Amino acid sequence: DGSEVTTTNVGEAMDSGDKGMNKAMSAALKYALLHMFLIPTAEEKDPDASTPPETRPKTIAEIADSLDPQNDGVLKEALSQIVAATDKDSLMNVWKSFSEQLQTNPMFTQCMSCRRKELGL
Incomplete structure (x- = not known):
């Protein structure tokens, strides 16, 4: 019709x-x-009715705390020092201290970059 x-x-x-x-x-x-x-x-009425909890990126300190000192001792120490860095010089000292051992570790380089941005450098 x-x-x-x-x-x-x-x-x-x-x-x-x-x-x-x-x-x-x-x-x-x-x-x-x-x-x-x-x-x-x-x-069920609407399976999408509930919203999953929001995920947020971990802080550098949380990443450091989650590392196993037995297997990731050097990285754990490096991340702890990155968190403690308060200026350009102290952050550069961390880089100089650990870059030879960790320069190919993406976690180390990403955390260095994040901290640099946090400090406005």
């Missing part, structure tokens, strides 16, 4: 990878069909 039904729905999804858009589109279609055609379901 030429009749048609048009609907618009918004989908939202939480994904730390590259599938967030696909999940959002699937959710939008699912809920549009469920609501438009009044399809009853026995499933």
